[in-house]
Amino acid sequence: MCGIVGIIGKDAARKVINSLKILEYRGYDSAGIAVMLNGRIEVRKAAGTIENLISRYPDILEMRGELSIGHTRWATHGKVSDSNAHPITDCSRRIAVVHNGTIDNYMEIRERLSAKHEFRTETDTEVIAHLIEEKLNRGLGRLEAFVSAISELRGEYAVACMFEGANELYLARNRIPLVIGVGEGENYCASDVIALLNLTNKFIYVNDGEFALITSKNIDVWRFEEGRLIPVEKRINLVDWSPSMTSKGKYEHFMLKEIFEQEDVVKRILMESRRYIKGALSILEETMKNGGRIIFLAAGTSYHASMVGKYLLNSLLGYPSEVSIASEFTRWNLRGLSEDDLVIAVSQSGETADVLMAVKSAKEKGAKILSFVNVPGSTLSRESDEVFFFSAGPEIGVAATKTYVAELVSFLLTFTELGKITGDPVYHVAEALPRLPSIVASCLESSNRIAKALSEAIKGENSIFFMGRGINYPTALEGALKMKEISYIHAEGFPAGEYKHGPLALISEGTYSIVIGSNDQEIRDLLLSNVNELKARGSKVISVETDEHLPSDIRIKVAENGLPEEVLPVVFVIPLQLLAYYTAVTLGRNPDKPRNLAKSVTVK
Numbered sequence: 001m002c003g004i005v006g007i008i009g010k011d012a013a014r015k016v017i018n019s020l021k022i023l024e025y026r027g028y029d030s031a032g033i034a035v036m037l038n039g040r041i042e043v044r045k046a047a048g049t050i051e052n053l054i055s056r057y058p059d060i061l062e063m064r065g066e067l068s069i070g071h072t073r074w075a076t077h078g079k080v081s082d083s084n085a086h087p088i089t090d091c092s093r094r095i096a097v098v099h100n101g102t103i104d105n106y107m108e109i110r111e112r113l114s115a116k117h118e119f120r121t122e123t124d125t126e127v128i129a130h131l132i133e134e135k136l137n138r139g140l141g142r143l144e145a146f147v148s149a150i151s152e153l154r155g156e157y158a159v160a161c162m163f164e165g166a167n168e169l170y171l172a173r174n175r176i177p178l179v180i181g182v183g184e185g186e187n188y189c190a191s192d193v194i195a196l197l198n199l200t201n202k203f204i205y206v207n208d209g210e211f212a213l214i215t216s217k218n219i220d221v222w223r224f225e226e227g228r229l230i231p232v233e234k235r236i237n238l239v240d241w242s243p244s245m246t247s248k249g250k251y252e253h254f255m256l257k258e259i260f261e262q263e264d265v266v267k268r269i270l271m272e273s274r275r276y277i278k279g280a281l282s283i284l285e286e287t288m289k290n291g292g293r294i295i296f297l298a299a300g301t302s303y304h305a306s307m308v309g310k311y312l313l314n315s316l317l318g319y320p321s322e323v324s325i326a327s328e329f330t331r332w333n334l335r336g337l338s339e340d341d342l343v344i345a346v347s348q349s350g351e352t353a354d355v356l357m358a359v360k361s362a363k364e365k366g367a368k369i370l371s372f373v374n375v376p377g378s379t380l381s382r383e384s385d386e387v388f389f390f391s392a393g394p395e396i397g398v399a400a401t402k403t404y405v406a407e408l409v410s411f412l413l414t415f416t417e418l419g420k421i422t423g424d425p426v427y428h429v430a431e432a433l434p435r436l437p438s439i440v441a442s443c444l445e446s447s448n449r450i451a452k453a454l455s456e457a458i459k460g461e462n463s464i465f466f467m468g469r470g471i472n473y474p475t476a477l478e479g480a481l482k483m484k485e486i487s488y489i490h491a492e493g494f495p496a497g498e499y500k501h502g503p504l505a506l507i508s509e510g511t512y513s514i515v516i517g518s519n520d521q522e523i524r525d526l527l528l529s530n531v532n533e534l535k536a537r538g539s540k541v542i543s544v545e546t547d548e549h550l551p552s553d554i555r556i557k558v559a560e561n562g563l564p565e566e567v568l569p570v571v572f573v574i575p576l577q578l579l580a581y582y583t584a585v586t587l588g589r590n591p592d593k594p595r596n597l598a599k600s601v602t603v604k
Contacts, residue, residue, distance in 0.1 A: 001074040002027045002086070002100040004178070008158040008216045009186025012068035014061050019188075019195040020070045021050055022246050023369060025254075025396050026100075026191060027074030028593050029087035036067040036094035039165045041096050045071075045085035056162035061115055064149035066169050066216070069160045071098040077106070078122030088125045090133035091118050094164040097132070099125040100158035100191060101176040109152065146170045147211055147224055149235050156353065158206075160189055171212040177351040177379060180204040180212060182218055182236055183198065187214045192349075192378065194394045197243045201433050204234045205377045237377050245394045255397035255486070255591040259577050260444060262405045265392045266570070267437040268408045279386035282368050283342060285421055292340035294321040297329055297362075299354050301481065302346040303402040309344065309476035315471070315566060316415050317425045329358035346470065347371070348395060348403040350378025359383055372410055374403050388414065397592045399486050401577045404478060408570050409436065428564050439571055443558045447575035450556055454542065455582035458489070458512055465506065466493040466576075467530065468516030469523045475516045475569050479576030486584040486591040498528045509538030515552065515573055517545035520565050524549050544572050552586045 003023030007015045013035045018032060031053045032045025039398035043146075050072065054060055061124040070074035071086035089097040102550040109131060117130040131152060142163050150159065156175035162168070171178060171189055181188035182202040189212075190196050193203050206212060206218065210232060222229035251257035287294060288451075294313065296306035299456070303325055310323045319346075335522035343362045347355050350373040358382065359369055368407045369382040374392050381387045392406040416430045424435075458464060459519045464483055470474035476493035483491035496501050507513065513534045518524050531541055531550050546568075547561045584591040 002098075002191070002193065003072040004069070004100055004160050004189065004191045005071075006069040006098075006159055006167055006171075006214070007186065007199075008067050008164075008188075008191040008214060009183060011064065012067060013063040013068050015199065016068045016070040017050065017054070017061060019190060020072055020200065022396070023191060023195045024050055024072050025070045025398055025592065029075045029080040030073045030082070031071065032085045032087055033068055033070040034087040034089075034098075034162060035063045035065040036162065036167065037063060037065045037162075038112060041089070041162065041164050043087055043089060044089065045082065047080050047082050047085060047366060052260065057128055058533065065168065066224060069098050069169070077124040078104055084123050085120050086123075086125060088121060088123060088129050090129040090458045092133070094137075095129050095161065097125060097133050097161045098158060098371065099159050102155050103127060103153050103157065103175075104155040105153065106155075110313050124155075128161075132161065140563055141522045142166060142168070143170070143213060145490070145565050146172070147229065147331070149196060151224060155168075155573040158191060165507045167215060171206060171214065173206045173210055174208050177349075177525050178205060178206045179377070180214065182219065186216050187219055189214065193239050193375070194241065194246050194396070197239070197241055201239050201241075201500060201525065203237050203239055203377060205237065205382065207382075213597060216281065239376055239540055241394060242249070246364065246396065253397065253581070253592050254592070255399055255581055257400060258395055258397050258402045259574070259581065261393070261401050262574065263437050263444065264408050264442040265402045266409050266440050269390055269406060270433060270436065273388065273410065276388045277414060277417060279371055280388045281418055281421060283368055283386045284414070286295060287340065287342040287368070288317075290340045290420065292342055293337070293397055294319065294324040294342050294344060295323060295362075296344045296346060297326050297355060297358050298323075299326045299352050300344040301478060302348060302402050302407060304412070304478040304481070305343070305404055306346050307477070308408055308471060309346070309411040311414050311471040311474075312411050312566055316429065317419055317422060317424050324358070326352065326354035326358045329427065334361055337362060337365040337367050339368070341367045343367050345371045345380055345384065346373075346407055347378075347380050348374045348392075348400055350375045351378035352380075356380060356383065364471060369480040372407055387576060393543060394540065396535055398597050399482055399580070399591060400592055401482075404573065405440075405570055412567065412570075422586065426566075429483055432564050433566050434437065436567065436570065439563070440574065441557050441576045443571045447558060447578050449557060451575055451578035452582045454579055455551045455586045458579075459487075459583055459586045461489055461512055462516065463490045463492070463506065464512045465503065466514045466516070467496040467499060468493070469496045469518060470518040471565060471573060472518060472569055475572050475576070476514075478573055479514060479516070480581070482577055482580035483583065485597060486594045488595070489588055496527055499530060499533070504533065504537070507534060507537045507539050511539045512542060514544070514576070515550060517543055517550060519546060519561070519563060519568065523565075544575055
């Protein structure tokens, strides 16, 4: 979950710092850079944010070396401290390393090297620097020492390394994202393409088990097999995201900007994503024709979107499917998986470790993979048989907002188009889709003011409860997730029918309950009973509805009455996103950088 940047070119340190600021969503426990100055490695690092690093070392932006590596840390091994910040150096400080991932056998290596090497940190990363140093001391050259050292590691890693006196950047990857940026007279590396959009739109994706050596003019990539390096031909990929996508513009936070981008995101999916839909439709049709299992696979917010996807596939096309949390998939869902089955893997980044591990296990059983993913060139997209890029653009706020809505709309579009092929045309949904951008825009406008006002009322709460039924039970889960992850108020989502089976014991006088409405008459009647039960116990009920059906204390009215039930999750989640955002801001939290969390969970 850490962020890595490496640059060989003019003014490298300043460029690394600027790129690290964009990558800070990947980790903001500490930050640091190493710069080659007059043939020697200079390291500047500190606990805290990048701004803290710059204020600690005012000279950092004026360091004029042409080789630099940098890092933003999300702590796994060792507490948050100056010493544990990256880059990490060897005994003589001739080698500097930055690393994302976890080394499983680091204690074994550390014990073996500790007699000869001075360990100064609590990190697993430090064994990499000392192991490379040990190989150099035995007479190996830089490349051979780097490859030999990395080959002894067990675990997952993306590593960038520099050596004193050499304007070269050494890279290795195993199950952790790493890309190479191609420039004019300079080259780059990073954990994510968005870190380098200000410098290039040309990228090479490093695969698992590959090594690379970068200079200002050349890029060489190898894989290590049977004790030797075998050159790998790599394709340069063009990414059409613009640098402006990584700025906050007029907004105070990325999260608010990304919430308000949802109108354009929905519009773009409906207008442009049809170029990706053909493969998705083909693999879905084949699976259904063969009677194969369909399993949605995801984590976090994408898991909630996948729950909606399951409802949609069943209600629109009458085809049963399953939803699995990625981290649990390999234990419970692999038995009986076959080549007739389809795994629908859903991920914003396409780099989530649990999802990738589950996809690998499913492929070993012969299952096909259809991925819904935001980032072009991501590992998940390269591991899939078919890909639907929902193209929401870079999402920098840690709390997923526009990508959740993008996933929902992508499912709606795909399954309505599939219905035309399978003979189940769902006209009521298909006719509503073209109106979705304007409906989302109206919802943003109407929800913004009331969400801001409500945040003042709920900011002092210890717990807030969300509930919904049917296709909007996942909406309740997502609303609760947004509230707790950025405001730090305890929040839980429940199926409304389950409140009487335990959660109702948590309701007392003044407790806030947020009820997600429905346009289905049967569900409405059931929700009416649930709300009355809550109010009878003193709960303050906030409802999200398209009309005035529920006897709530506070009503957030969104969209239009009569909107198809299947479309409601797209609009009902918006006021919940805004409510979480304004509550966090009212409490003085930074919604873009919630404590203990990072955007892309790339470690187990």
